[in-house]
Every structure is written in structure tokens, then in C-alpha cells.
Amino acid sequence: EADIYQTPRYLVIGTGKKITLECSQTMGHDKMYWYQQDPGMELHLIHYSYGVNSTEKGDLSSESTVSRIRTEHFPLTLESARPSHTSQYLCASSVRDRTHEQYFGPGTRLTVT
Amino acid sequence: GDSVTQMEGPVTLSEEAFLTINCTYTATGYPSLFWYVQYPGEGLQLLLKATKADDKGSNKGFEATYRKETTSFHLEKGSVQVSDSAVYFCALSEGNAGGTSYGKLTFGQGTILTVHP
Numbered sequence: 001e002a003d004i005y006q007t008p009r010y011l012v013i014g015t016g017k018k019i020t021l022e023c024s025q026t027m028g029h030d031k032m033y034w035y036q037q038d039p040g041m042e043l044h045l046i047h048y049s050y051g052v053n054s055t056e057k058g059d060l061s062s063e064s065t066v067s068r069i070r071t072e073h074f075p076l077t078l079e080s081a082r083p084s085h086t087s088q089y090l091c092a093s094s095v096r097d098r099t100h101e102q103y104f105g106p107g108t109r110l111t112v113t
Numbered sequence: 114g115d116s117v118t119q120m121e122g123p124v125t126l127s128e129e130a131f132l133t134i135n136c137t138y139t140a141t142g143y144p145s146l147f148w149y150v151q152y153p154g155e156g157l158q159l160l161l162k163a164t165k166a167d168d169k170g171s172n173k174g175f176e177a178t179y180r181k182e183t184t185s186f187h188l189e190k191g192s193v194q195v196s197d198s199a200v201y202f203c204a205l206s207e208g209n210a211g212g213t214s215y216g217k218l219t220f221g222q223g224t225i226l227t228v229h230p
Binding site for chain 2: 006
């Protein structure tokens with residue numbers, strides 16, 4: 001059983017607010033990822049990290065930012081939320097091996113009103 | 114670049130029916146292939162994987178075989194249950210490129226499966 005946690009699970013917030021979505025894993029994985037899942041279910045990689053102090057933008061441009069100060073923690077921040085940010089956000093981590101199997105958290109469903 | 118194409122859904126079956134969800138891919142190098150499942154309100158869970166050609170991944174009655182000649186990784190189950198109702202994602206990892214493993218996954222668009230009693 002993978003141990004990767006996301007909080008909050010659900011968030012409803014007004015336009016213009018700053019929010020931080022938390023993601024933590026207890027498996028010691030070097031690599032971590034953030035995905036945005038649209039209502040049509042498709043997954044889009046928005047950020048990833050190879051380790052502490054490493055962050056990269058993913059395939060889908062996003063106004064969010066991430067940080068990786070500790071191995072186990074990979075928070076995502078939106079400085080000013082907008083209705084277009086309404087989505088499901090999934091965090092994942094993976095082991096350092098050739099298979100690149102990823103373990104996912106339960107997700108945060110964000111609604112911006 | 115790498116891509117994954119899944120059978121379009123939704124797929125609706127009666128309990129105990131046979132399931133096939135098609136998945137084909139385009140990739141360079143030697144990717145690993147995965148099937149993930151997402152139950153309502155949850156994150157993705159790894160269902161099965163295969164790391165090289167002709168490998169068969171299996172779990173909970175589901176199977177998929179890594180076919181390099183047809184670039185496919187079709188998901189099958191002989192007898193589905195109501196509890197199998199979920200969204201299924203086919204995915205591939207980046208193959209090693211010059212010795213560097215990037216670890217990114219490319220996902221298909223997902224297939225909704227609904228099983229009726």
C-alpha cells in the first residue's frame with residue numbers, strides 16, 4: 001500500500017484567493033509529480049521534481065507553482081485562484097528504477113467560485 | 114513524442130461478461146506499460162504493469178500482454194463484476210534515453226466502464 005497523502009480533499013474558494021494544495025509521501029521517493037485532471041478525465045502533467053530543490057514544468061502550462069524543500073513534501077500553490085483553475089489535482093511519486101511506476105494520492109477537488 | 118490511444122468509452126457490460134479495453138501506443142526506446150484504475154472520488158491505483166515485450170501483467174483477474182510487434186497493451190478480464198465499475202487508464206513510461214531515465218508517464222484518455230447486475 002502506497003503512502004501518499006493530499007490535503008485538503010475538497011476545497012471551495014473564491015476568486016483571487018491564494019491557495020496551497022499539500023502533498024506528502026512517506027516512501028522516500030525522489031520523484032514527485034502533479035497532474036491536473038479535467039472533467040473529461042484526461043490527465044495533464046503540470047509539474048514534476050527529481051528531488052530536493054529540483055522542480056520542472058510539465059506538459060500543460062499552469063499558473064501554479066511548486067516547491068521541493070524536503071523529499072517527502074511537494075506543495076502546489078496558486079497565488080490568485082480563478083474559475084478556470086477548477087479541477088481535480090492529483091499528486092504522485094515514483095521510485096528510482098527503470099519501470100517508473102507511479103503511486104498516486106487521493107486527489108484534491110478544487111472549485112473556484 | 115510518445116502517445117497512448119485507448120478505446121473510446123463508455124463501456125457498459127452485464128455482470129460476468131468478458132471485458133476488453135484496447136490500448137495502443139507510440140514510443141521511442143523501451144517503455145514500461147501500465148494499466149491504472151480510478152474509482153469514483155479517488156486517485157489512480159496501479160492495476161498491472163509489464164516492463165518488456167511479451168511480458169504479461171495480471172492482477173485481480175485482469176490481464177494485459179505487452180505486444181511490441183503491434184504496439185498494444187489491451188486489458189482483458191474474463192468475468193467482470195459490478196465492483197469493477199471505474200475509469201481505466203493505459204499509460205507508458207519514457208524509455209531510457211541515452212542512459213537518463215526521466216520517469217514521466219504518458220496516459221491515454223481513460224475509458225469509463227460500467228457493469229450492471
